[in-house]
Amino acid sequence: MRDITNAGFLFDLDGVLIDSEKEYSKIWSQVNCEYPSGTPSLEKIIKGCTLDKILDDHYPDPEIRVKVVKRLYELEKLMKYDYTPGAEYLLKRLKELKQPIALVTSSNDDKMAHLDEEIPELxxxxDYIVTADQISKSKPDPEGYLLGAEKIDRDIRNCVVFEDSLQGVKAGKASGAFVIGVAGTLPKETLAPYSDIVIDSLTELNIEELVKIASQRNE
Known part of the structure; x- marks a missing residue:
């Protein structure tokens, strides 16, 4: 199918493909207790942001930054990763249909290395993975999604973006892609203004129909 379509698929990681958002909320809540940022509910505000942006915005003191990063990595190493419902099937079905797929994550290379240990086949x-180490601007800036589309050789307007955070759907919408908001991390009504459709689970999707929609958007 890849030869006769223009579609491309760009995925966020946490909360979309990997069931980790609740664990990350606990981790950042704990970090915020141990090293107070002065920002209540920090774990909610930072969703979709790169670590560099979180540190720049909330931990300007260089000495505290070092301690925060060390503690974060300690807690991350204890995390267990698993697919969200429908994620594994969706990715494998897109591969069967020979559709180009990129991961666009706010995670850095260190976290991806740990993920490789937990889910080695992911x-x-x-076809390409964009991490925080490859971009200069965090979501809601569209830089990551524009780079992802470029790396899989697709017009961003023919790409489908999957996101669960407010920063993420804003980035997808700003890029010009077709945005699917995945509720759970946030309620549907929060994601809806920046999404073309909002779903509760990836199991709801008609994959072949999505390929068709994406392929026809730029005609």
Missing amino acids: RGLF
């Missing part, structure tokens, strides 16, 4: 399901 990396091979993508």
